[in-house]
Amino acid sequence: MDELLQAFPELGRSMISDVFKSVDNDVTAAKEVLMDFATKDPSNDLLERMLTELEPFKELGRDVLVSTLRECEWDVDNAMLPLFNKLEKLRSEERAKTYEAERKARAQKAKLEANAFLRELFRALPEDKIQELLDANDGDVDATTDELFQYVATLDERAKKAEEEKDRQRNIENLVIRFGFSQEEVRDVLLQAGWDLGLAVPELVKREAENKISEFVILYPILSEEEIRSIAVLECYDMLKAQTTILMRVREKREELERQKREEEERLRRLEEALQKQKEDAERRALEEEEARNNAKLREEMEMRHREEEMKRKIEEEARLQLEAEERERKEREEKNRKTELEKALKAAQVLLLEQSIKITKEMVEANNKTAFQDDVRKLVKQELEDKMRQCDLPGLQQSNEVKVDRVELQESQKEEHKPDPVSDVEPVNKPDSDIVKLKLSPERVDFGKALNVEWEHSAEPTVRDWIALYADGKSGRDYVTYEWVSQRKGAISFSAPHTYGNYHVCYFTNGSYETYGVSNSVAVGPLYDFRAELNGNDIVVNVEPQTGTPCAQAWVAMYSSNSSGLGDYYTYQWVGDNKKLTFQVPKTASWNFKLFPHKTLNPVASCDVEVKGENKLSVSVEGNLIHVNYSVATLDPSRDKIWIGIYFCEEGNQRQFRRRKVIGEKEGIWTCKKMIHKGIYEARLFACGTYEVRERSAAINIDEGL
Numbered sequence: 063m064d065e066l067l068q069a070f071p072e073l074g075r076s077m078i079s080d081v082f083k084s085v086d087n088d089v090t091a092a093k094e095v096l097m098d099f100a101t102k103d104p105s106n107d108l109l110e111r112m113l114t115e116l117e118p119f120k121e122l123g124r125d126v127l128v129s130t131l132r133e134c135e136w137d138v139d140n141a142m143l144p145l146f147n148k149l150e151k152l153r154s155e156e157r158a159k160t161y162e163a164e165r166k167a168r169a170q171k172a173k174l175e176a177n178a179f180l181r182e183l184f185r186a187l188p189e190d191k192i193q194e195l196l197d198a199n200d201g202d203v204d205a206t207t208d209e210l211f212q213y214v215a216t217l218d219e220r221a222k223k224a225e226e227e228k229d230r231q232r233n234i235e236n237l238v239i240r241f242g243f244s245q246e247e248v249r250d251v252l253l254q255a256g257w258d259l260g261l262a263v264p265e266l267v268k269r270e271a272e273n274k275i276s277e278f279v280i281l282y283p284i285l286s287e288e289e290i291r292s293i294a295v296l297e298c299y300d301m302l303k304a305q306t307t308i309l310m311r312v313r314e315k316r317e318e319l320e321r322q323k324r325e326e327e328e329r330l331r332r333l334e335e336a337l338q339k340q341k342e343d344a345e346r347r348a349l350e351e352e353e354a355r356n357n358a359k360l361r362e363e364m365e366m367r368h369r370e371e372e373m374k375r376k377i378e379e380e381a382r383l384q385l386e387a388e389e390r391e392r393k394e395r396e397e398k399n400r401k402t403e404l405e406k407a408l409k410a411a412q413v414l415l416l417e418q419s420i421k422i423t424k425e426m427v428e429a430n431n432k433t434a435f436q437d438d439v440r441k442l443v444k445q446e447l448e449d450k451m452r453q454c455d456l457p458g459l460q461q462s463n464e465v466k467v468d469r470v471e472l473q474e475s476q477k478e479e480h481k482p483d484p485v486s487d488v489e490p491v492n493k494p495d496s497d498i499v500k501l502k503l504s505p506e507r508v509d510f511g512k513a514l515n516v517e518w519e520h521s522a523e524p525t526v527r528d529w530i531a532l533y534a535d536g537k538s539g540r541d542y543v544t545y546e547w548v549s550q551r552k553g554a555i556s557f558s559a560p561h562t563y564g565n566y567h568v569c570y571f572t573n574g575s576y577e578t579y580g581v582s583n584s585v586a587v588g589p590l591y592d593f594r595a596e597l598n599g600n601d602i603v604v605n606v607e608p609q610t611g612t613p614c615a616q617a618w619v620a621m622y623s624s625n626s627s628g629l630g631d632y633y634t635y636q637w638v639g640d641n642k643k644l645t646f647q648v649p650k651t652a653s654w655n656f657k658l659f660p661h662k663t664l665n666p667v668a669s670c671d672v673e674v675k676g677e678n679k680l681s682v683s684v685e686g687n688l689i690h691v692n693y694s695v696a697t698l699d700p701s702r703d704k705i706w707i708g709i710y711f712c713e714e715g716n717q718r719q720f721r722r723r724k725v726i727g728e729k730e731g732i733w734t735c736k737k738m739i740h741k742g743i744y745e746a747r748l749f750a751c752g753t754y755e756v757r758e759r760s761a762a763i764n765i766d767e768g769l
Contacts, residue, residue, distance in 0.1 A: 066092055079320065081108070104136055112138055118281050119145045122152060139316075142281075143309055147302075154239075161239050168231065230257060237266060271299040278308055284315050341736070349723065356704070356725045363701060374630055381663045392540070484529050484545060484574055498522060499570040499580030501530075507586040509611035513556045514585065516568050520551040527574035532557045535565040535584055539576065542569075563588035563614060563660035563667055588660060589613055593668035595656050597648070602672050604644045604656050613638070614660035621646055622655040629657070629664040649699035651676040680707070680760035682746050687737045689722070691746050691760070694730040698757065703750040707733060712743045712762050717754035720747075741766055 066078050066089065078092075085091035104112070109128070115138050116127055122145065130148070134140040230252070237248045243266065251269075255261035271294050278290045290308060297304040502517045516530060526549040531542035543566070546555050560566070566587055570580040589611035595604045604619055620632035633654075636644045648654075651674045657666035676696030683690045691707060698705050705727075708720035721744065724733045738744065744765060748758035 065089060084108070112136070116141070116145065118277075119149055122148055139309065139313055143305060146281075146305055158239050161235055165235050168235075233257075233259060237262070243269065267299055271301060274301045274304070278305070282308055282312050284312055284319070338739075345736075352725055356727070359727065360704065377662045378630070378664070396540075484527075484531075484547070484571070497580065498572075501568055501570055501580045501582035503566075503568050503582040503585050505585065507588075507590060507610060508559045510559055510561045510588060512559050514559050514566070514587075515554060515556055516546075516582070517554045518548070518552065518570060518580070520579075522551075524549055524551055525573040528570065528572050528579075529574070530555065530568050530570050532560075532566060532568050534560075534562070535567060559587045564665075588667070591658060591668055593656075593658050593670055595654075595670045595672045597672055597674060598645075600648050602646045602648055602654065602656075602674070604646065604670075605642065606638050606644060606658065607642045613640075616662050617658065617660050618662075619644055620657050620659065622657065624653045624655075626655075629666070632657075648674050649701065650674075650695075650703075651697045678748060678758040680746050680748055680758050682709070682744070682760045682763050684737060684763060684765060689735050689737050691724075691733040691735070692731075693726065693733065693746075693748070695726070695748070696729075698750045700727050700729055704752055705748070705750045708747050708749065709735070709738070709744055710747055712745050717747070717749070717756070738765060 066082060082089075082092045109131075112131060113124070113127055116131075119127060122130075126148065127141075127145070130141050130145050131138070134144070234245055234248045234252065237243070237252075238245055243251075247269075248262075248266070251262045251265050252259075255265065275287065275290050275294055278285075279287050282290070285308065289311070290304075293307050293311065294301065294304045297307060498521050500519045500521075504515050504517075508514055514532065518530065520528075527547070528549060529545050529547050531545040533542050543560050544557055546557070548555070548570075557568075564587060565584045567584045568582045569578055571577060572579050589608040592605055592607045592609055595602055602621075606617070606619060617638040618635055619638060620629075620635040622631070623633050626632065633649070634646065636646070638644070638658075646654075646656075654672050654674060656670050656672070658668040659666055678696055678698070679692075679694040681692045683692075689709070691709070693707060695705060704725070706723060706725040708717070708724075709722040710717075710720055721738050722735045724735065726733065742765060743762050745762045746760040747756050749755065750757055
């Protein structure tokens with residue numbers, strides 16, 4: 063403002079102030095407008111505002127107001143005094159014209175009355191009057207003369223009173239013209255002063271000053287009535303001097319108000335800056351606290367994921383330990399069986415050595431006996447030796463097909479809880495050598511612990527050491543579940559179904575070896591599940607209803623995303639228990655795969671897929687000093703993908719230069735933040751997974767007025 067006053071001293075302060083306010087305190091724009099004012103008349107809008115300020119002088123007419131403003135170089139304050147003088151002059155001229163007309167009318171009236179009075183006076187003096195008086199006095203001339211003198215004196219007194227009344231009327235008219243009061247007001251003042259002008263004029267001056275003070279109060283509302291009255295008293299009620307002093311005081315008051323206004327604006331600006339800084343600090347602290355909460359939430363998620371991975375590792379470790387324990391038990395059984403077989407072999411060798419010694423002794427003692435007797439003894443010794451060898455159950459012994467074996471004793475021996483490996487010195491091979499034995503395993507599906515029926519038919523003569531073993535599909539050799547010895551060409555046996563879910567078959571081996579004579583069909587062990595999944599709103603419902611048999615007590619269902627690296631890399635899981643339906647919340651759009659595991663192992667028995675589609679949505683709106691960001695995230699998981707939204711200038715290429723930022727933990731919602739300080743075109747951008755890759759953009763919005 064001071065710069066504009068120095069640059070345009072010829073223009074008035076009020077005009078410069080009006081222009082400065084009209085351009086929103088922009089000094090450059092104000093200079094351009096004031097340059098135009100210095101060279102030409104103001105615009106119509108500005109002229110109308112000036113005329114509005116001069117509303118009390120509208121009696122002078124628009125042309126007089128405009129010409130006076132032009133003479134005062136369009137300074138409203140400077141134009142006040144000449145306009146006031148012109149208004150006073152106009153009002154004085156109007157009052158003078160009015161009262162001159164009234165005076166003439168009253169003079170004409172007085173003249174007519176005087177003429178009438180003279181006519182009446184001359185009518186009183188004619189002979190008729192004299193004759194009347196004479197008649198009244200009975201012709202007494204002296205009495206009539208005295209009465210005539212009295213009559214004339216009366217006429218003179220009336221004339222004097224009339225002259226005094228005329229003088230008073232002229233005084234009233236002059237005072238009315240001088241002070242502008244009505245005749246009644248002037249007459250009242252003169253009556254109160256006893257028609258003494260020396261007393262009446264000061265009273266009229268005071269009354270005129272009071273009226274001027276009232277007009278000044280209306281004309282200059284910036285000053286109080288007491289201030290205007292004190293100025294009038296100081297100037298001895300000289301209202302022209304008082305008006306000049308009032309104008310000076312008005313200018314000082316306006317300058318003081320402008321200075322106070324500038325100081326108040328500066329104080330408000332500083333206060334606003336302090337508040338803005340406090341808000342920014344609060345927002346920064348809120349962001350830091352939110353980031354800390356998000357970090358804590360992330361740590362909790364990582365801990366939960368770590369616990370899940372730990373649980374997976376424990377499950378895998380338990381499965382591994384169980385397998386190792388089973389393997390150790392199997393090896394211990396094999397070692398025990400091997401030792402038992404070795405002890406039997408040693409005993410058999412000792413028996414054989416004893417028998418051979420007996421045989422040799424007998425042959426030497428009976429060397430000279432008859433041939434027939436010798437043959438009988440040889441047969442007897444041979445028969446005893448074979449019986450003892452069969453009792454030892456030596457492995458790999460080729461027994462004669464003519465030897466009869468007690469089937470009951472053989473089956474009883476095979477019902478031991480821990481059976482020895484029927485073959486310990488031959489490399490396991492499950493490849494069928496021929497289709498010598500036909501095998502059938504039934505039923506096609508059986509529950510845990512139920513009977514698996516095996517029927518076989520040998521196309522040749524079996525040995526007493528043939529055996530049938532139960533295998534899980536994919537296993538061979540020593541990895542059998544159980545086995546039974548068989549020695550008949552045709553028959554049937556039963557195995558108890560394992561308590562491990564899967565497909566199983568049986569193999570027929572001959573003569574205590576792994577020489578395979580036949581392989582059966584595969585059957586399923588465990589319940590048959592109706593396993594399917596379908597999308598239900600924001601959830602996926604997985605049906606895990608057993609169709610047959612007893613449900614698996616440790617069954618569980620795992621959820622896999624399309625980018626899972628293996629069976630252990632599941633997204634989440636749920637235990638089946640007694641539930642027939644499991645509900646999984648859809649974390650994001652993807653192709654989801656569900657697998658059913660019957661035990662605490664990573665061996666699935668059923669699988670199904672569900673395709674979830676959707677898209678991210680972002681929109682931005684402005685309401686007052688606030689910005690509302692509506693978001694709906696479909697392709698990301700807020701609990702894992704660390705999603706956040708930033709507000710940027712549309713042309714901003716550096717993703718780190720965001721204007722506002724918010725980490726979100728819900729799939730959809732509204733984020734409300736304070737409007738940006740700077741004008742421009744903005745947009746919202748969606749990010750995730752700790753990167754600056756833009757996942758979604760909103761439509762652009764134009765903020766044409768900052769905070």
